[in-house]
Structure formats: C-alpha cells, structure tokens
Amino acid sequence: MSKLDFISRQFSKTEKKRFEHYSVTRIWHLLDDLSIKFVTQQYISRPEGYALTDMFFPQLQVHVEIDEGYHLAPIQINRDVFREVDIINATGHEIFRVDVTKCIEEINEQISQIVKQIKSKKEIMTDFKPWDIEAETSTKTYIDKGFIHLKDDCAFRTMVDAANCFGNNFKAKGIWKGSAKHPKESDKLIWFPKLYKNGRWNNSISNDETKIREICELPEFAKQHIDSVLNGVHHKRIVFARVKSPLGDIMYRFKGEYELDKNSTNYEDGLLWKRISEQIKTYSSD
C-alpha cells in the first residue's frame, strides 16, 4: 500500500462528518510531513471500555479530537472531559481539541496552533522514527531491531509475518491454527487469539490489556483444553491479537507477553493469562 493510498483512505473514513473531515484534511495538509503517520478513528482502551479518537499520530502519541456542536452540551462536556482523562490515563498520550462550532477563521487559527505543536513535538523527540509504510509491517524490521515493544504499535498482515519474528521460517501465506511454536524459547507459544466471542471460544482482554481470559464454551472440550494447557510446557504466550486495522483489513497486533495464572484458572472461568512484559525479543531464522 502506498502512502497516498493510506492517507486518502484515512480521509474517506471521516467524510460523513463534514467539519471533522475539514479539520482532519487541514491538519494533515498543513503539517505537510510525510514522515509523520496518522490514523483516523483510532480505538483507545479506557478503564471503562473503548473510545474512538478522531485523529491519532502514533509516533508522537498525540490525539486530536474534533468537537462538533453536540459535544458541547453540558452533559457531553463532562463525558468528553472524563473520556480525555481516561485516554490520558490509559495511554499517556496528549490530546488537542478543535472546536468546530466556531467560525472558519477561528477554526483555522486553532488548527494552525495544533500543527505548530505537533511539529515542535516531533522536533524535540530524540527517538523519532520516520513513517515507513512498508517497514512497519515487515518481519525484517523487527528482527533487525531485536525486539518488539508495545510502543511500536506493531501489527502484521499475516500470522506468518508475526511468527517469523521469533526464528520460524514459515513460507505459507497463512497459518491454519491459532498459535505457532517458538523455536528459540521452548516454554512459549506465539498466539493469535480473537479477543471477542467467536464460535466455541469466548476470549476477552481487560480494558487495561493486562489480562486475557480464555474461555471455551463447549463444556466437554473446555475441561480437556484447560487440563492440557495446565499440564503442558507452554505457560507463556506472545500475543498477536486478530484485529481490524484502521482501514478495515485483518491484522495481528502485538499485545505483549502473557503468562498463565494457574491460581485464577478453573473450569468455570477458563484460563487466565497475565501480561508479564510489554517487550519481547526477536530472532532471525538463521
């Protein structure tokens, strides 16, 4: 996918809200910097569920929220403030706001200020990595780097691309199972769960993403599955959750390394996995 393709598809996601769309296109064109990535309508985990933010710059950890008229009713203001606090709490990110109930001259001035702040935020970052749309979903990028961290906002297009970050050398376009072995660390699996109800499985992740509950809803199979995991050797899992990308494609997003919590695992509640690391070592297949 080219940057033009990516950017223009991001624009078209906002086109139903005209003022949001005006603001998003203006911020991006005035920023005028192809080394900066943005996505629109990014999901952010919050203590109480998820929120969408209107525009997100992942390298800079900056969000822009466009306040349409309905945002500004008193109840909505409170909700927005809570949401903002939640997002900051959940992510440590910064949030800028555009009030699009103002006249166009004032909106343009607000956007100029935001663009300035985004530019200076990039300038003072010591570890800014230019947006590379090919490299960001490439196995080689993460093998060369030596690790994957949550901050990398890492997502692969296939399970093979993810599994090959750990010494595997799969050739196929797809993996037909929900996990792959880790050839270098024998106590770990590379796991590709759907973290929502799906067929016989009902997996979920906590809002702060530190816990994954793995539940099989087929009673006769559930017990057997739990026993086999408890008695098996793979009590750690590197998690790439199956998600929809900002553009609606399926991707496998890195969520960290999780370990089985045996004390909280039982036949009623299923298996509980707790995050033990936000960063994981990568290996070449040589």
Added chain:
Amino acid sequence: MSKLDFISRQFSKTEKKRFEHYSVTRIWHLLDDLSIKFVTQQYISRPEGYALTDMFFPQLQVHVEIDEGYHLAPIQINRDVFREVDIINATGHEIFRVDVTKCIEEINEQISQIVKQIKSKKEIMTDFKPWDIEAETSTKTYIDKGFIHLKDDCAFRTMVDAANCFGNNFKAKGIWKGSAKHPKESDKLIWFPKLYKNGRWNNSISNDETKIREICELPEFAKQHIDSVLNGVHHKRIVFARVKSPLGDIMYRFKGEYELDKNSTNYEDGLLWKRISEQIKTYSSD
C-alpha cells in the same frame, strides 16, 4: 450559509474519488486564502455539450483537472486535450492539471506549483474582489454595482432576489410565474426559464449560450403563445435560468439579455431568442 459549510460541502462532493479528493483538499488548505472561492465539479459549456471540471476558481478563471489513471489511456488523453481546448475556447479560462498516477511526493510537488501559480494569478489581478459568500447572492450587491455581467458568475437563491435588481420591490419569498415585468424598461421581461424539457415546455440553450429555443409542446396552446409573444411588447428578456447550484440547491443564474428573433420563430420550431448583451443595467426600487 457559512464559508465552512460551503467549503466542507464542496469537499464532500469529491469524496468518492479518493485521489481527486486528496488533491482538492490539499490545494485548498495550502492555498489557505478565504478571499478565494472555489467550486468542485463545475459545469462548463463546450462546443459539443457540457463538461465537468474538478475544481474551479471563478474569480481567477482557473480550473484544476485531476488526472486519475483512466484519464491516461491514449484515447482518453486525446479526449482530455480536446476537452481542454474546448474549455479554453468556451470560457477563456486557464487549466492546471494534477497527475495523480505519480507517487505522493510528486503529486505534492505538482500541487505546490499550482498553488503558487494561483497565488500569483490573484496578485497580478487588478480587479480581484474577495469572496463574500453573503454578498454574492444579494440583490443589493448588484444594485450598488449598477450592472450584472456574465463574468460575475451571478446566481440568486430566489426569483424575487433577481427581479428586485431591476426596480421591482417584491416582498414574497417566491414568484409564482416564469417571468416578471421590468418596471424601468417596458420592452423587457425578466425571465426564469427551465432550459430543459419540463412539462409542456421544451426549452433549450445552445452550447455557446447565445441562443435559446422556447418550445411549447401542447399544440393548441403553442400557436396561441407564439402569437401573443410576437404581437406583444416584450421582445427582450433578461434571462435567469433555473439551475442546480454546485451544492444541489435551486438557483437562478444570469445568462444575459436576449432578443426575439422573429425570422427564426415559427409554429414548428417555436420562439428563438438571441443573446444581444452579456451585461445588463440594474436599478434600485426607489
């Protein structure tokens, strides 16, 4: 309507073509000048029918055409060149082109050049009038000015607004007929035709807009209508054609002053009106 409303509605007209949309939003935001008006998908009359151009700056008489991939097949290139020549012939306007089959860096560079040229075109104009979204559809603007010229790209929201430019003082929101008398010049009517087939009428305008054919398709009424016009005193008409505005609203667009051509008028072909002036004097109602 506010400028924000107008601009964001113009943007949303292009949103189905993503690269056109990328280019239009980029040109506008980088131009960054609220004194300049633009419309997207403007109809231009050509020797052979009509053409749409992707972006049009009426004050500067500049069009921008976005060349998507399909434009560049050899046959299409020829068509585009003909179309460009046609548009220049028909209007005397200037046309810039963006080739969006290139990479984003090249597209951005092309757009920078176009923005520069538009800015300098504005600077060297001696009679540039800043975009005033209220004034451009206001009766008072044209009474104060003393005339309406085709170059003014003048269109009113109601027939009353148009009729009141000539000394009338109508109060109603609408006029219930297809024409109004000219209180200052007794040989003229102010005419609001639909220049397309519509009920019993089948009126049309030539591609160069110098001739209007007025045909009534009800045989018994047609003859009577032609006779009454021929024998009447109103052999000149100031024409405001009923059209859809760039945003889809009904508007009444100034087309010039036309005079009855008796020699070309007959019971078979109906009435023929020939344009005799591109400019018409306005009057206050005092």
